[in-house]
Amino acid sequence: MAAVENGDRTTRADLVITGCTALVHGEDGRIDFADDAAVVVRGGVVDAVTTAAAVADLPATERIDGSGQVAMPGLVNCHTHSPMVALRGIAEDMPVEEWFNDWIWPIESNLTDSVVELGALLACAEMIRGGVTTFADHYFAMDKVAAAVTHSGLRANLGWAYFSGQGTEGRERSLDFALSANGSADGRITTSLAPHAPYTVDDEDLAATAELAREHGLPVHLHAAENKAQTDHSLERYxxxxxxxxxxxxxxxxxxxxxxxxxxxGRDLPVLRRATGRVAVATAPRGYLKFGWDTTPVRALAGLGVPVGLATDGAASNNTLDVWESMTLTVLVQKSTERDPAWLTARQALDHATAQSARAVGLGDRIGALAPGRRADVILVDLTGPHTRPVHDVAATLVHSARSSDVRTTVVDGKVLMRDRRLLTLDVPAVAAELDRELPALIRRRDGRRIQEYNA
Known part of the structure; x- marks a missing residue:
């Protein structure tokens, strides 16, 4: 581990976390753990990862005792629809076509700016409590989601979703938002263009989106090849x-x-191999299990060098925004799918949850590792509970035994958003009560009203 830079033992730090076990990245995605470690934060970035002894006398504005805890990079939710927490559990145990056409898209025709912002605030609270420090969101009224991100203190990549059925207006609004919001919230908000999917956005709009992305240097975030049926239908039609x-x-x-x-x-793999852009995939296994889908081919994508980040999708299909659960399920589903117990080890999963997820959302040089110069997005995970003891292998304990509720402290840009399980930036009872008042008007389904048609 590096010592405090330049041997600086006198200049006051903003935050020092001491006595923890630190998750650190080696070469080629290798995950290591350093005992009795300390993380020093100055100016919103990690200044050093060192030993607890090295910073025993270092003056600091705030100190946190990390004894019995693992300090690790905050988790990244690489694909979600945060306001959809308002629809959590409303449509269960049905095929995706019925889920969209008879429930979700009729209800979303009732969306208001207020519902979007309240849902996003509640989602931010859930993610902070689960150790998520960054999320990639793809939804409507994204200016209201940006307001929630700003208020919560989280980091996010935001894309205003659009369909070809909206005409040029949808694409133009997505671009206007991406250009105006990028770099807001003291730099914590980045943006993407967000066409919904190839089955709801036509070839002309997709090509126009690609041109806008190149012209303005913007990434693109969309759904594609969500399931085998979509791929089969696309082959049949086009x-x-x-x-x-x-x-x-x-x-x-x-x-x-x-x-x-x-x-x-398999026919897609050479196509992805010759891609010249930074292509990544977000996997959200819980929803796939619910819908009876296959899973993301993580092993094949890894062979191409394509980063696979962890995600939850929206809470209307996934029910939770628990990336910890996504990490565990990814490991188990991959082992089962590949029929290989040695594939996707706990350490590999932690790399997907941190460095690969950071790369997937375009922030691989800013977050995803505890290293000098990276933004100080740090979580502390308590491994003293009976379900995590004894600890023979820290990686295995984190992936297979720990839970999101074991996250004790969440820090973004060096600011503590949750300490000892107490949220410091959001009032959940107040947000939930206000959202409850909006629900009767939101969930009313009117014949013939849909925000879009699912016909993949």
């Missing part, structure tokens, strides 16, 4: 898979985040 549709539109030459990809096939 003679191309959804991934091939993206290539033809020029989107694989942009920085692209693909949500789900459980319908990615």
């Amino acid at each position: 003679g191309r898979t959804p991934i091939e549709v993206l290539e033809r539109a020029g989107l694989l030459d942009t920085d692209l985040l693909i949500a789900h990809g459980t319908g990615i096939t």
